[in-house]
Every structure is written in C-alpha cells, then in structure tokens.
Amino acid sequence: EDQVTQSPEALRLQEGESSSLNCSYTVSGLRGLFWYRQDPGKGPEFLFTLYSAGEEKEKERLKATLTKKESFLHITAPKPEDSATYLCAVQAWYNQGGKLIFGQGTELSVKP
C-alpha cells in the first residue's frame, strides 16, 4: 500500500534556527514527489516537485531534496512568516490521472 509519513508532527524554532522536515514514502513506482505549504484556513500552496533521487530544488529559504525512500525540506534561517503546515505528497506511475497521496503534515512554528 502506498504511504507517506512526515516527521516531526510539529516543530518549534527560533527565528534564524535552521532545521529539516522529513517525508518518508512507500510507493509502487514514484512518478513525482510534491511539497506544499498550507496556512490556517487556506488551501495548500505549491512549493516544489521532485522527480528522481538526487534531485534538489531551492526557493528562498527552502531547499527540497529527494532519495529513493525519503525527501527532506531544509529551512535555512527561518522567519516567523515561514510558520505554516508543510505537506508532502507522492504520485505513482500507475495513477495516470495524477492522484496525490499526502502525509499528515508538519506544523512549523517560528518564533521571533
């Protein structure tokens, strides 16, 4: 069964304190791995898509990496505005339509 597990469930950081969020996945043929950010009361906002092991993508203070079993979202020198829930999702090759399988999310809080 395809599955995505994110850790930790919650993370509290001080402003400027770098850290990483983990996304472990089990899928029958990974087609793509997606990272989204979700603010309270809003829909998920797309951040990155990773396609193959070894790939990395960056956007401002965020950097996503991918291995054959997991993905990391590295946050460098976070700011309070980075506080949100970060969702990881996978898409399998057999789901030609694009169904996403999500993890439960990591709730990040950055204090000034």
Added chain:
Amino acid sequence: GAGVSQSPRYKVAKRGQDVALRCDPISGHVSLFWYQQALGQGPEFLTYFQNEAQLDKSGLPSDRFFAERPEGSVSTLKIQRTQQEDSAVYLCASSQSGGLETQYFGPGTRLLVL
C-alpha cells in the same frame, strides 16, 4: 489570473441533510480533483475528472457522495444524508492536463454536520 474558487466557504448542516459544494477551476484547466481533509490530517483523494469524464472515483467514501462536472468546467460535490463523520474541509484542485502537472488548490469548503 484568478485561482481556484470554492463556495460556500463554510457550511453547517443538520445530520441527514443534503449538501452541494461548488468548485470553479482555473480557466482552461482540463483536470479537476476533489480531496477531503480532516482536522490535523493531510488531504485524502476523493475523485478526479478529465474534462467532463469522471475517470477515478475510488476515494469516495460511500454511495452518499456524488460528484459531477457536466460541461468540463465547474464541478459540484454532493453529499446526501450527511453524517457527523462527513465533517471536514473539502478541497478542490485543478491542473492544466493532469499527470505530473502541478495541482492548484482552492481555499476549501469547511463542512460541519451537527
């Protein structure tokens, strides 16, 4: 351009009532998805349309859930005889052509069944 919009944003229903949730995708997007998000959880797939064709409805939890997209644009998710366990946020997403295309999400409809 405009993003995905959903209405209503909030809906309170009495147990046993029928509800209809609307999704307006990004103009020109061929693929449309519905997800259900319980409190503190990640979204879970419900169903997928390519144009007006419903190609995957494997995530619909029961036959009380029904979705349609008759003209290949606006979609409606209908829940009949609502139960308390249906309380959740219902998210709609659209993508240009499905597959690995980025899915863009709407703000969701928060449904509370009393």
